[in-house]
Amino acid sequence: MKQGPNSKRIEDNMRSGPLAAHQFLGTDTRTLSDIILHDQLLLESLGLTNQDISERMHYFTEQLKANPGPRVVDNKFMAEREEHKGAILCPFADNVQASKSITRVTNIELRKTVMWSDLNIHLIGTHGFYEGYGAPFRVDPAEYAEVLEINKPK
C-alpha cells in the first residue's frame, strides 16, 4: 500500500531516527502503513477492535500499579509488573510519553505468557500499531486475545 508523507516520516524516524534503538519495526520490511493495515484485518477477522485489546491490557497494568506482584488476578492469571525508570516517547510524534515499566501476564490454564510496556497500550489504543515482526515488544493480536481471554463483545 502506498503511504502518505506523514506515515513515511514516522516510519523513517522508527527505522533510523533517535527512536530506532527501540526497534518498533523489528525485522519487518513492510511499510508502516502495511503493518498497521495487516493487523487491522487480523483484528476484524477476530471480531475485535484496538480498544478491546488495549483496554484489556490496561486492566492488568492498572491492577499492578499499587502492588507489582506477582499476584493472581481473577483466579486465572498470574500477573506482575517490572518497574523500569525512564520514559519512552511515542514515535507518532504526538508528545505522549509512557513509562518503560513492563507488565507480564501468564494464563495459568494455558501456561502461556505475554508481556507489554505501557507504551504498547497507547500505541494500540491510539494508533492501532502493534509493532513489526521481530520487534521485542510486538503484540500479536490473536495470541494476546487468546492468552488474555479477550472475547468478542456479545
Ligand SMILES: [Zn+2]
Ligand atoms: Zn502516540
